[in-house]
Structure formats: C-alpha cells, structure tokens
Amino acid sequence: MSVQIIADSACDLPDSLIHDYGIDRVSLTVHLDDKDYLDAKTIDSKEVYDAMRAGKAPKTSQVSPQAFKELFESYAKAGQPCVYLAFSSELSGTYQTAVMMKQEVEEEYPDLNLHIVDTHCASLGYGLVVLRAAQLAQENASLEDIMEMAAYHKDHMEHIFTVDDLEYLKRGGRVSKAAAFVGTMLKIKPLLHVEDGKLIPLEKIRGTKKVLSRMVEVMEERADDVSHQTIAISHGDDLERAEQLAALIQEAFQPKDILINPVGSSIGAHSGPGTIALFFLNAPYK
Incomplete structure (x- = not known):
C-alpha cells in the first residue's frame, strides 16, 4: 500500500497539484467579518487581500482538533500508512494539535501508522517539501525513503521574501525580531527569511525594483x-511582480521549473497584499 501524504492549507500548493498527487489537505481557519472560513476551501485569498486593503484585519486559527481526529481515524480504520507534513510549529499551533490528536486516536487504534513532521517551512517552501514527498509516494517509495527525503528538503529549504507593510506581520506577532526594520523612510523594503521555522529579518533595501534584484543575488x-x-x-495578489522575479531567475539560473501561486488566505492574512516570496534548496536536489 502506497503512503498517503497529508498537508495543511498553509502549503499554498495549487489545487491542480493537490489533486494530481492525491495529497490530503486539511484547512486552517480564517476569521473575517464575524464569519469563519476554511482556507483553500470556502474562501479565496483574493477576498482576504481585498479586505485588508479596505482596512479590515482578518485573523486565523489552526486546523481544528476535530478535523485532525476524524482524518486520522479514517486512515487508522483503513490501515493506511500516512505522513503528515505540517506547517512550521514556530508560526502555528497546528503541528502540536496534530501530535495531540494522533496520541488520542492511538488510544483506540494502536496500530495507527502515522508519522508527523514539523517542516519548519511556510507557504510554497512548505509546499515544495510536500510536493517532493507526494511525488515519491506516487512512485510507491517506502515510508522510510519518503521520511528521509522530506527531512532533507525541509532542512535545506530557503525562504527569501519581502512584504509591502511589516505592520501586518507585527500585528500577528510573527516578526518580533523585525521591529528594528520599521523605519520612516519611504520605499524601504524589508527582506526576510526563515530560520529554524521563525521569520527573521535579513536586510532593508531602498526601492521595489532593487528588492527583486537582491532576492536573485541572495x-x-x-x-x-x-x-x-x-x-x-508565492505572491500576495501581485502576479506581475512574481512574474518579474521569475523572469530574472530564469535568465540567471535556468531552473528545471518555476512554480508560481498566490500566498494563501491563512498566511496572507498575516503577510498582507504585495508579499513576494522565493523558495529554493541550498543543497543539491534529490
């Protein structure tokens, strides 16, 4: 029996890849206008960005314990081996909830064959880890090989990104170390990365065009x-700049492929419109 790959909606993979590789995706919750929505299912990221531009402040919460319990029970009953690759535990409580619900399900189904991995990744950086694991699962790779490859990819995944307004990240408590980046000069663009699952500032750059060039240099x-x-x-409703960055990278590196997709609702509610993020491996591809 092939291994089932599970991810959550913070992976930001397009629906086409979720479907093609049979990935089981659970949703974080987005709270907007006193209503709750399921990320990637009942709300579109464009709705979230438009609301933020209008001055609204959407909030998010982790995948519900009940959603995990029902999912894990279904695979336990089927005797299906699974790997759940989780959104960084430094940015969400989703990983911890999954671990808790796995333990609860194991009390009734001790043979549950489920492995949970904290990827320490976000958005399409996380998505690339999930995608590689799903490709291996589709090739009927062993559970051990999938776990080994997922560990390799998560440990070597770079996240280089910029946001239009750090206030969104500050509001959600996502960039406590980035407070020093907030200045009064116009057109200062922060460049950040992910380190041990946390958002950490790299440098600040003057000018939108320069920040894309600097991302390519990094x-x-x-x-x-x-x-x-x-x-x-990935981008916060700014496909034009995402394609500009892709063109620079294509010219400089000629990668095997470039995947472009919006930052989803659960992460976009914190990063805001205008976000541009770049993800790649800092070690040889496997």
Whole structure:
C-alpha cells in the first residue's frame, strides 16, 4: 500500500497539484467579518487581500482538533500508512494539535501508522517539501525513503521574501525580531527569511525594483544545483511582480521549473497584499 501524504492549507500548493498527487489537505481557519472560513476551501485569498486593503484585519486559527481526529481515524480504520507534513510549529499551533490528536486516536487504534513532521517551512517552501514527498509516494517509495527525503528538503529549504507593510506581520506577532526594520523612510523594503521555522529579518533595501534584484543575488549566494530544481514563488495578489522575479531567475539560473501561486488566505492574512516570496534548496536536489 502506497503512503498517503497529508498537508495543511498553509502549503499554498495549487489545487491542480493537490489533486494530481492525491495529497490530503486539511484547512486552517480564517476569521473575517464575524464569519469563519476554511482556507483553500470556502474562501479565496483574493477576498482576504481585498479586505485588508479596505482596512479590515482578518485573523486565523489552526486546523481544528476535530478535523485532525476524524482524518486520522479514517486512515487508522483503513490501515493506511500516512505522513503528515505540517506547517512550521514556530508560526502555528497546528503541528502540536496534530501530535495531540494522533496520541488520542492511538488510544483506540494502536496500530495507527502515522508519522508527523514539523517542516519548519511556510507557504510554497512548505509546499515544495510536500510536493517532493507526494511525488515519491506516487512512485510507491517506502515510508522510510519518503521520511528521509522530506527531512532533507525541509532542512535545506530557503525562504527569501519581502512584504509591502511589516505592520501586518507585527500585528500577528510573527516578526518580533523585525521591529528594528520599521523605519520612516519611504520605499524601504524589508527582506526576510526563515530560520529554524521563525521569520527573521535579513536586510532593508531602498526601492521595489532593487528588492527583486537582491532576492536573485541572495539566491545566487545560497542556492545549489538550481538547474535541476523546481523553485517556487508565492505572491500576495501581485502576479506581475512574481512574474518579474521569475523572469530574472530564469535568465540567471535556468531552473528545471518555476512554480508560481498566490500566498494563501491563512498566511496572507498575516503577510498582507504585495508579499513576494522565493523558495529554493541550498543543497543539491534529490
């Protein structure tokens, strides 16, 4: 029996890939206008960005314990081996909830064959880890090989991104270390990355055009074996700039493939419109 890959909606993979690779996706919750929505199911990220531009402040919450319990029970009853690759535990309580519900389900189904991995990744950086695991699962790779590959990819996944307004991240408590980046000068763009699952500032850059060029320079400094990689770019309702970055990367590196998709509702509610994020491996592709 092949291994079932489970992810949550913070992976930001397009629905087409979720479907093609048979990934089981559970949703974080988005709270907007006194209503609750399921990320990637009952709300579109464009709705969230438009609401933020209108001055609203959507909030999010982790995947519900009940959703995990029902999902894990269904696979326990089927005797299905599973790997749940989770959104970074430094950015959400979803991983911890999954671990708790696994333990609860195991009390009734001690043979549950479920492995939970904290990817320490977010958005399409997380999505690329999920995608590689799902590709292996579709090739009927062993559970051990999938776990080994997922560990390799999560440990070597770079996240380089910029936001239009750090206030969104500050509001959600996501960038406590980035407070020093908030200045009064116009057109200062923060460049951030993810370190041990946390959002950490790298530098500040003057000018929108310069920040894209600098992202490519950072990729050159950190990336390895790009010609064999699928790299990813996610954006906060700013496809034009995402495509500009993709064109710069294509010219510089000729990667195997470039995946572009919006930052989903659960992460976008914290990063805000105008976010541009770049994801790649800093080690040879496997």
